[in-house]
Amino acid sequence: MSLKGKTAIITGSNSGIGLGVARALAAAGADVVLNSYTDRDEDHALAEEIAKAHGVTARYIAADLSKGAEARRLIEKAGRCDILVNNAGIQHVAPIDEFPVDKWDAIIAINMSSAFHTTAVALPMMREAGWGRVINIASAHGLTASPYKSAYITAKHGVVGMTKTVALETAREKITANAICPGYVLTPLVEAQIPDTAKKYGMTEEEAKQKVILERQPSKEFATVEQIGGTAVFLCSDAADQITGTTISVDGGWTAL
Ligand code: NAD
Numbered sequence: 662m663s664l665k666g667k668t669a670i671i672t673g674s675n676s677g678i679g680l681g682v683a684r685a686l687a688a689a690g691a692d693v694v695l696n697s698y699t700d701r702d703e704d705h706a707l708a709e710e711i712a713k714a715h716g717v718t719a720r721y722i723a724a725d726l727s728k729g730a731e732a733r734r735l736i737e738k739a740g741r742c743d744i745l746v747n748n749a750g751i752q753h754v755a756p757i758d759e760f761p762v763d764k765w766d767a768i769i770a771i772n773m774s775s776a777f778h779t780t781a782v783a784l785p786m787m788r789e790a791g792w793g794r795v796i797n798i799a800s801a802h803g804l805t806a807s808p809y810k811s812a813y814i815t816a817k818h819g820v821v822g823m824t825k826t827v828a829l830e831t832a833r834e835k836i837t838a839n840a841i842c843p844g845y846v847l848t849p850l851v852e853a854q855i856p857d858t859a860k861k862y863g864m865t866e867e868e869a870k871q872k873v874i875l876e877r878q879p880s881k882e883f884a885t886v887e888q889i890g891g892t893a894v895f896l897c898s899d900a901a902d903q904i905t906g907t908t909i910s911v912d913g914g915w916t917a918l
Contacts, residue, residue: 662897662898663690664690664744664894664897667691667743667792668691668739668743669687669692669694669743669744669745669746670694670696670735670736670739670746670783671683671696672779673697673726673748674693674696674746675695675696675697675703675704675707675721676849677846677886678798678846679695679697679748679798680707680886681886681889681890682748682796682798682890683746683890684714684715684890685890685891685893685894686746686890686893686897687712687717687719688715688894689897690717691743692717692719693711693717693718694720694721694735694739695708696722696735696749698723698725698727704723707721708720722738722739724738726749726771726775726778727775729778732774732778732779733781736782736786737782741786742782742786743786743792743794744793744796744897745780745787746796746798747776747779747780747795747796747820748798750772750813750850751767751768751850752810752854753767753768755809756809760811764812765811769815769816772812772813772817773815773816773817773823776797776820777823783795784831787831788836791834793831794838795827795838795839796838796896797823797838797839797840798840799820799840799842800813800817801842801843801844801877801910801916803818803820803840803842803908804908805915820840821840821908824838824839824906824908825838825906825907827906828905828906831905832906837896837901837904837905838906839896839901839906839907839908839909840907840908840909841889841893841896842908842916843910843911844877844878844912844913845878845912847883851874854874858873878913879914879915880913880914892909
């Protein structure tokens with residue numbers, strides 16, 4: 662399968678899952694647009710590295726997706742969008758009665774509302790091209806809950822709901838919308854939680870990974886960014902033409918519990 666001639670925009674892709682998905686789509690032949698809120702030489706260098714490695718066009722466009730207008734501008738600036746991967750996300754952990762309002766607002770804006778804004782601008786581009794894929798990186802936390810992650814879980818459940826709505830609105834077109842729901846993937850977002858978790862439980866960081874973080878992941882292994890990238894590539898294939906409005910869990914059995 663080749664995605665040659667398709668343009669993929671991956672939000673929040675200068676690190677972690679987004680970067681893994683960008684690399685996988687580029688390896689499958691897609692031109693890619695990387696994004697985050699920073700505008701550093703190293704961000705643009707990532708795009709250059711991907712272009713060279715896979716012989717595709719790769720660009721980096723800075724946009725702060727906590728702001729709806731910037732999310733819309735990202736897609737407009739890219740100018741074409743056949744594959745939209747809504748991936749940007751942040752986390753904050755606190756009991757709901759102590760949850761800082763600014764963190765709540767930022768998580769809802771970046772993890773959920775940005776996908777509304779990007780999708781709204783990207784869909785007309787997909788319609789014009791006569792083909793499209795919306796791939797939302799939700800989470801096992803889009804299907805189940807855990808304590809102390811109220812904003813994240815609200816946003817991820819919202820993304821799953823939005824995915825179903827977009828699928829119904831595009832069902833008669835060659836456009837699909839699906840959500841990938843990863844369990845724990847070892848990325849900077851998760852690595853940042855390890856020292857605090859170890860401290861809280863009086864464990865080594867390795868014990869914290871195995872006994873606390875992977876507690877709900879029956880495989881006791883982290884999923885990898887390559888596996889999430891491979892799932893995104895599959896969703897872009899002809900085999901996935903009739904897969905729409907659903908979630909694909911990549912979670913080592915978490916949601917089977
Ligand atoms: P990460 O921190 O490595 O990546 C997050 C990306 O979002 C980064 O590129 C970051 O720069 C970007 N971002 C943050 N704020 C932004 C903003 N205001 N504007 C634009 N970009 C912004 O984390 P990750 O683990 O790769 O997470 C990627 C996605 O996968 C998130 O939506 C996360 O919720 C989801 N996810 C992660 C895991 C996991 O275990 N790592 C599990 C399930 C779901």
